[in-house]
Amino acid sequence: MLKITKAGEPDFLKKYKKKYRPGNWAGYDRENIRERLKAFIFECEQKYAEVSCCVYCEKAVGQDDSHIEHIRPKSVFKKYEQDYSNLSVSCGKDGGSDRTCGHYKANSYADDFIHPAEDDPASFMTYEIMTGKIVPLSDDGKIRKRAEYTINLLNLNHNKLVRFRKTLFVWLKNSVTDEEELSYYYKYGFPVLLEYYKKECHG
Numbered sequence: 548m549l550k551i552t553k554a555g556e557p558d559f560l561k562k563y564k565k566k567y568r569p570g571n572w573a574g575y576d577r578e579n580i581r582e583r584l585k586a587f588i589f590e591c592e593q594k595y596a597e598v599s600c601c602v603y604c605e606k607a608v609g610q611d612d613s614h615i616e617h618i619r620p621k622s623v624f625k626k627y628e629q630d631y632s633n634l635s636v637s638c639g640k641d642g643g644s645d646r647t648c649g650h651y652k653a654n655s656y657a658d659d660f661i662h663p664a665e666d667d668p669a670s671f672m673t674y675e676i677m678t679g680k681i682v683p684l685s686d687d688g689k690i691r692k693r694a695e696y697t698i699n700l701l702n703l704n705h706n707k708l709v710r711f712r713k714t715l716f717v718w719l720k721n722s723v724t725d726e727e728e729l730s731y732y733y734k735y736g737f738p739v740l741l742e743y744y745k746k747e748c749h750g
């Protein structure tokens with residue numbers, strides 16, 4: 548999971564709110580506002596080495612295969628429905644369904660959820676290089692509980708993701724001897740995983 552630092556609410560969003568006074572998220576359907584928001588969030592908060600990444604699974608995503616994710620679900624937390632600080636970008640098309648990340652999480656959310664802007668995900672979860680799985684950082688009860696809750700809620704150990712992480716670790720192990728070579732892999736996304744590998748296995 549990315550650790551994000553929320554930028555301030557962009558002026559174009561403030562203007563939009565003032566102009567249309569939307570009562571809920573459905574009102575954010577004019578002036579291409581969702582696409583503009585995605586582009587802004589990617590650029591300011593979720594871009595690494597020029598590659599935009601899903602806030603949860605970290606894979607590289609673009610405008611067309613991503614959606615605005617309400618970190619606290621908009622159907623449950625009404626007061627965060629239009630709050631910029633609650634928005635991020637997750638993989639999966641707008642209005643679609645998916646087996647991981649924001650679409651999979653849907654309307655579930657408990658306090659144990661590791662919040663990408665309010666918590667430091669790396670203090671709770673880490674990678675298992677041999678298996679490609681994301682696992683709790685330690686056996687500490689609270690850390691384990693929150694990590695397991697979050698991993699399950701987002702399905703971060705879905706086969707597809709686990710396989711890709713494992714492959715990535717094998718490629719890194721076999722081919723990377725310096726930082727320049729490591730940077731080649733940023734095109735796939737997974738910036739936190741790459742940083743982890745650099746720290747743990749590469750000096």
Ligand SMILES: [Zn+2]
Binds near residue numbers: 601604648
């Ligand atoms: Zn994702």
